[in-house]
Amino acid sequence: MLSVLGADQPGNYIIGEQALRRFLNTQQQAAHFLNDDEIAAAYPTYALQALNFGIADSSAAGEFPKFTARRARDVPTHVIVKFSGEDDTPQEHRWADLLICEHLALTTINDTLKLKAANSRIYQFAGRTFYEVDRFDRHGEFGRSGVCSWHELNAALFGGTGNRSDGADALLHANYISEETAQQIKLLEQFGRMIGNTDMHDGNLAFLPDMCLAPAYDMLPMMYAPQRGVELVERKLNPALPLPKEREIWLLAASAARVFWRRLEVDERISLDFRRIAGVNAGWIDRFVA
Ligand SMILES: Nc1ncnc2c1ncn2[C@@H]1O[C@H](COP(=O)(O)OP(=O)(O)OP(=O)(O)O)[C@@H](O)[C@H]1O
Ligand SMILES: [Mg+2]
The missing domain is CATH 1.10.1070 (Phosphatidylinositol 3-kinase Catalytic Subunit; Chain A, Domain 5)
Incomplete structure (x- = not known):
């Protein structure tokens, strides 16, 4: 699976020519980096794709539903986005609360505990809460590190x-x-x-x-x-x-x-x-x- 699909895994390894071909194709297409005013439309769609078809254009393993995205911030930035369900139930509100907690925990680790933590932020669109975190294994448009x-x-x-x-x-x-x-x-x-x-x-x-x-x-x-x-x-x-x-x-x-x-x-x-x-x-x- 890694050798076929593993073009954007955590870290910098790409194993096998098929995966490498996938990676090179993505680089060649000069993928678009989303502006702040584009994500309100894009993220709810990405969330549905992630839920319906597994993950579109994504890599990160784990339990929360999530997708990866490219963002035009001060510099081109690769991010992981986790999101809550859109049902208006106490359970879904709790999952949304937990995403906000993750953002506040990382903020506190940075500014109070004085340890490094990834930069993150919260958005709320279309009834969902989105937690966006910058990837520390990606640097600018093309940089990748282990x-x-x-x-x-x-x-x-x-x-x-x-x-x-x-x-x-x-x-x-x-x-x-x-x-x-x-x-x-x-x-x-x-x-x-x-x-x-x-x-x-x-x-x-x-x-x-x-x-x-x-x-x-x-x-x-x-x-x-x-x-x-x-x-x-x-x-x-x-x-x-x-x-x-x-x-x-x-x-x-x-x-x-x-x-x-x-x-x-x-x-x-x-x-x-x-x-x-x-x-x-x-x-x-x-x-x-x-
Ligand atoms: N800021 C980041 N930069 C780079 N890689 C990251 C970052 N955050 C998470 N990852 C990678 O993505 C994986 C999944 O992310 P995370 O652990 O936050 O999700 P999760 O769904 O809560 O996972 P699980 O429940 O399986 O622990 C991590 O194990 C790590 O390899
Ligand atoms: Mg995890």
């Missing part, structure tokens, strides 16, 4: 079954990453726990070719996702308190998570129901930090 997820590295090097902090220690001890990168992985993991991200699997953490951490992606409070896609179950955020060796990072993560939950609480794009949950969670963090 990326390797912890999932692949772990399988190749260790076969570990622990959490990300265990992985960071294994990579550090084998001299693959610096102490600083190991600390960043741990900080991001603690932050993820405090924002209710129950989906921190090995594929949601990646490294650049120099073995620095790739910008953060796919960070959102998945514990609040509708169960089996549809059922809204009441959930209580309850991340573990820190051991002494974890205390410093835990406190940094907690103060950033508090900023995250307070941002949700006042964001009018988010449903009232979920803003109330965000307020409770911010209060929980206040209490333990105090």
Whole structure:
């Protein structure tokens, strides 16, 4: 499948001549980069194509429905776009809330946690919420760079079954990453726990070719996702308190998570129901930090 269709996978590999031919054809067509005023018409159509025919012109794996697109921003930019359903139900509102959470989580990772995160934004058209994130493995119109997820590295090097902090220690001890990168992985993991991200699997953490951490992606409070896609179950955020060796990072993560939950609480794009949950969670963090 990769050798036939894999012309736009994460990273920079293209495997096989058929896939390469596909890639070259796309480059030759000088594909159009969408302006801000074109996406209100284009994105709802792309969403329908992605739902009806698998993915048109796309690559990214994963669980959310999504497509890739080209955008004329300050420079030509390749983006991934995830979107919610258009039904006016509490469940669909929750999925839309979660996309806004993903945008706010990445924003908070950048400006408060001071780690790199991909730039993202939210649009709402045609009853759907669209989450658009800039690809860090694409640069301008043609540039492509490598990326390797912890999932692949772990399988190749260790076969570990622990959490990300265990992985960071294994990579550090084998001299693959610096102490600083190991600390960043741990900080991001603690932050993820405090924002209710129950989906921190090995594929949601990646490294650049120099073995620095790739910008953060796919960070959102998945514990609040509708169960089996549809059922809204009441959930209580309850991340573990820190051991002494974890205390410093835990406190940094907690103060950033508090900023995250307070941002949700006042964001009018988010449903009232979920803003109330965000307020409770911010209060929980206040209490333990105090
Ligand atoms: N900003 C980005 N730049 C480059 N690649 C990205 C970016 N965001 C995501 N990806 C790639 O696309 C894949 C799917 O994206 P993401 O993990 O956000 O979607 P998902 O549907 O939530 O995935 P899953 O539920 O399977 O974890 C990622 O595993 C990663 O390889
Ligand atoms: Mg993912």
